[in-house]
């Protein structure tokens with residue numbers, strides 16, 4: 001498994017710049033056994049950005065809203081963030097097609113089961 005922090009389309013970069021608080025790029029996991037999927041979005045066809053509403057908090061701030069923990073990077077503080085909206089943007093690498101080439105039929109069937117999902121959170125400052 002390879003964890004990928006996808007690169008973003010211009011529209012996502014602009015949305016992040018417009019948001020006054022830290023934004024988090026959802027990283028994806030690529031199963032290296034299946035080579036047919038896009039190396040940027042791991043086959044999702046989209047990249048996901050979570051826009052935080054508040055934070056960082058030392059303790060878990062709420063159990064009623066989506067939150068995420070970030071380790072801090074010098075610009076964005078370490079702690080818990082309350083997330084507002086999460087938006088999807090068409091992957092700039094595969095243009096939403098999920099694949100970079102047509103894999104053999106059997107690999108496609110197996111690949112569907114190995115479909116990756118967001119598992120980790122990366123950070124990007126506006």
Ligand SMILES: [Zn+2]
Nearest residue numbers: 038041091094
């Ligand atoms: Zn893609």
